[in-house]
Amino acid sequence: MASLTTSSCLLLLLALLLPLAAVAVPRGHRFPSLQLSPVNASEPPTAFFEVDRPIQPPRGSVGPCSALLLSGSFGYTYGRPPATAAYAPPECLAAARAGGGSLALAVLEWSADCRGRQFDRILGVWLSGAELLRSCTAEPRPNGILWSVSRDVTRYAALLSEPGEIAVYLGNIVDSTYTGVYHANLTLHLHFHSTTPSPPPTPHADLILPISRSLPLNDGQWFAIQNSADVQSKKLAIPSNTYRAVLEVFVSFHSSDEFWYTNPPNEYIEANNLSSIPGNGAFREVIVRVDEHVVGAVWPFTVIYTGGVNPLLWRPITSIGSFNLPTYDIDITPFLGKLMDGKEHNFGFAVTNALDMWYIDANLHLWLDHKSKKTVGSLISYDAASSANVDSQFSGLDGRFVTSASRHVSATGWVESSHGKVMTTFYQRFSYKNSNVYSKSGSEQVVNQTIDANSGVSATNGAMLLLSEEVHQVFPLYLFSGTSDEVGDEYSLVSVVKLGINEKRASGGEQGFSYSSLQNEQSARGSMRVKGNLVTSGSGENHQVYKYVGTDGCYFRDVNSKNYTVVFDHSGDSCLKGSSRVNGSRLPSS
Ligand SMILES: *[C@@H]1O[C@H](CO)[C@@H](O)[C@H](O)[C@H]1NC(C)=O
Ligand SMILES: *[C@@H]1O[C@H](CO)[C@@H](O)[C@H](O)[C@H]1NC(C)=O
Ligand SMILES: *[C@@H]1O[C@H](CO)[C@@H](O)[C@H](O)[C@H]1NC(C)=O
Ligand SMILES: *[C@@H]1O[C@H](CO)[C@@H](O)[C@H](O)[C@H]1NC(C)=O
Ligand SMILES: *[C@@H]1O[C@H](CO)[C@@H](O)[C@H](O)[C@H]1NC(C)=O
Ligand SMILES: *[C@@H]1O[C@H](CO)[C@@H](O)[C@H](O)[C@H]1NC(C)=O
Numbered sequence: 001m002a003s004l005t006t007s008s009c010l011l012l013l014l015a016l017l018l019p020l021a022a023v024a025v026p027r028g029h030r031f032p033s034l035q036l037s038p039v040n041a042s043e044p045p046t047a048f049f050e051v052d053r054p055i056q057p058p059r060g061s062v063g064p065c066s067a068l069l070l071s072g073s074f075g076y077t078y079g080r081p082p083a084t085a086a087y088a089p090p091e092c093l094a095a096a097r098a099g100g101g102s103l104a105l106a107v108l109e110w111s112a113d114c115r116g117r118q119f120d121r122i123l124g125v126w127l128s129g130a131e132l133l134r135s136c137t138a139e140p141r142p143n144g145i146l147w148s149v150s151r152d153v154t155r156y157a158a159l160l161s162e163p164g165e166i167a168v169y170l171g172n173i174v175d176s177t178y179t180g181v182y183h184a185n186l187t188l189h190l191h192f193h194s195t196t197p198s199p200p201p202t203p204h205a206d207l208i209l210p211i212s213r214s215l216p217l218n219d220g221q222w223f224a225i226q227n228s229a230d231v232q233s234k235k236l237a238i239p240s241n242t243y244r245a246v247l248e249v250f251v252s253f254h255s256s257d258e259f260w261y262t263n264p265p266n267e268y269i270e271a272n273n274l275s276s277i278p279g280n281g282a283f284r285e286v287i288v289r290v291d292e293h294v295v296g297a298v299w300p301f302t303v304i305y306t307g308g309v310n311p312l313l314w315r316p317i318t319s320i321g322s323f324n325l326p327t328y329d330i331d332i333t334p335f336l337g338k339l340m341d342g343k344e345h346n347f348g349f350a351v352t353n354a355l356d357m358w359y360i361d362a363n364l365h366l367w368l369d370h371k372s373k374k375t376v377g378s379l380i381s382y383d384a385a386s387s388a389n390v391d392s393q394f395s396g397l398d399g400r401f402v403t404s405a406s407r408h409v410s411a412t413g414w415v416e417s418s419h420g421k422v423m424t425t426f427y428q429r430f431s432y433k434n435s436n437v438y439s440k441s442g443s444e445q446v447v448n449q450t451i452d453a454n455s456g457v458s459a460t461n462g463a464m465l466l467l468s469e470e471v472h473q474v475f476p477l478y479l480f481s482g483t484s485d486e487v488g489d490e491y492s493l494v495s496v497v498k499l500g501i502n503e504k505r506a507s508g509g510e511q512g513f514s515y516s517s518l519q520n521e522q523s524a525r526g527s528m529r530v531k532g533n534l535v536t537s538g539s540g541e542n543h544q545v546y547k548y549v550g551t552d553g554c555y556f557r558d559v560n561s562k563n564y565t566v567v568f569d570h571s572g573d574s575c576l577k578g579s580s581r582v583n584g585s586r587l588p589s590s
Helices: 006-017 019-023 093-096 154-160 267-270 333-339
Strands: 062-074 083-087 101-114 122-127 132-138 145-152 164-170 182-193 207-211 222-226 233-236 243-254 284-288 293-300 327-331 342-353 356-366 378-395 396-415 422-439 446-459 465-487 490-507 514-531 534-548 555-563 565-572
Touching: 062 083, 062 093, 062 101, 062 164, 093 182, 101 154, 122 154, 132 145, 132 207, 132 243, 132 356, 145 222, 154 207, 164 182, 164 378, 222 233, 222 342, 233 534, 243 284, 243 293, 243 333, 267 378, 284 356, 284 396, 293 378, 293 396, 293 422, 327 422, 333 378, 333 396, 333 422, 333 490, 342 356, 342 396, 356 555
Parallel strands: none
Antiparallel strands: 062 182, 083 164, 101 145, 101 182, 122 132, 122 164, 207 356, 222 356, 233 342, 243 327, 243 356, 284 293, 284 342, 378 396, 396 422, 422 446, 446 465, 465 490, 490 514, 514 534, 534 555, 555 565
């Protein structure tokens, strides 16, 4: 999708016009909207949605009090500065605090509409340089579309209570073919506890430092990573009374790496003279470094944007994570002993095997000791290792590539503050397998990939476990793509996509025990006729099943769409019906 510069847009067009490029599966493509039936601009606009559980205000809270943060139109914005607006904390926030209340929930809502024809575009929302939302637009129709996405932004309470600047970047190109201008409103909804609840909720960070590019600039505030040697970084000094630190990483991939998990090895590309096909194989890893240490990694969920593979698969149910891209937390508390010397330290990002381009930035969440000016600490143990292997066999355009990779990172360190001498361990363990098979002279491609990610953090003061969190995520992906009936720059494409996020979380410690299990899976298929890079006819359907079971409630949804129409839609929030029961204190196996 739309990191798309004018020049890469042109390259894409040229690639599609080359007969050879279409013989090898024309993969990695985005397509702008198609009209399934003759255009009737007076039909009501289509409402797109990403399936997610509703964000529930905590029991006993009051609200919301809502404030419009920014209202903007995004026409020809490519290469221009972000839209900005001064941010002042809503008056109700100060009033609630003055009355002894506290923030219970903050929700950021992006609602937008568009009419005409347009590609899917990436967008970012920042407050004072810290990213609050990474999202992709829906693709418009002549009769118009609308959608909204909400993200729980309570963890940014420290930023929300200070004046700052909102910035929204949505790089769009409008011309005589791609006519869609996106109009959007950004609203903040706040809910409050009038008295401190019991037990008190886990405190949010006292300070959030952005690891992003500063305004003014003619782009998003993310770093753009263009190849595997590219390291983007920022130097930061950390307050000397920090006792906990968590890096929250935002990641999206575009242009040559939009479909990185389908990229063949370079030797296949070279042997077949396929210079227009992106390569570097199918494995990518975002590496996060603080000074010389790899503190963690992100093995990203394979978000498919709304114009990806076959745009008709995602109408109006959009693909998992496309409106609200997942973020990834890396606890760097064990390293605090090395960071609290008052000096600047280097926070850097790189992407293994990267092709142009990846948008990455991060928010550093810091918890400060209000009872001391200086905390001390030390890193006790640290270990990081990774391996990757490709089994590659091909003959001409047919071939089979099996890539496996694994990585672990673990660090233990202590920090002494008014909370005592606390020992924290953070670990990540990843495994990855990707099979990429080309057949029928490269006109069919099947990719089957699984990413398995385990991470956890535990903190103890020697006498008791203060905090324990475990997350186990599995991201399955299956993609079939078959090209046929080529005539000139026209061809037919049949696609099947299955992808999901399966996640188990458990946490324990001073705040009590919580557990959740999410199974979120989509199964989509479609066919289309493509001319140039326009879809001229086609059909698509998508079936999504979302099951969430947690100590904080349950949610279930089973929904199916075909050709822009929702065929059925069942949902519920019972913990007993349509989803399995929660099992007492059973921890997820990891
Ligand atoms: C277009 O849609 C409107 C509203 O649904 C309907 O009244 C009108 O008859 C339609 N026009 C055509 C040409 O189908
Ligand atoms: C934005 O808000 C204005 C004022 O309430 C409203 O007229 C407009 O339709 C909204 N636009 C979107 C895209 O929600
Ligand atoms: C690739 O190009 C080279 C040089 O132009 C040519 O010798 C070779 O036969 C080509 N290979 C294929 C598979 O087309
Ligand atoms: C994908 O691979 C997994 C594990 O290797 C396997 O269990 C699954 O059946 C495969 N799926 C398809 C559709 O081939
Ligand atoms: C979707 O639309 C296409 C073209 O208009 C049509 O051929 C196909 O039958 C439709 N599919 C469904 C499931 O309605
Ligand atoms: C709950 O426990 C029962 C019996 O111990 C087991 O069969 C079931 O799979 C468990 N369910 C979950 C969601 O863990």
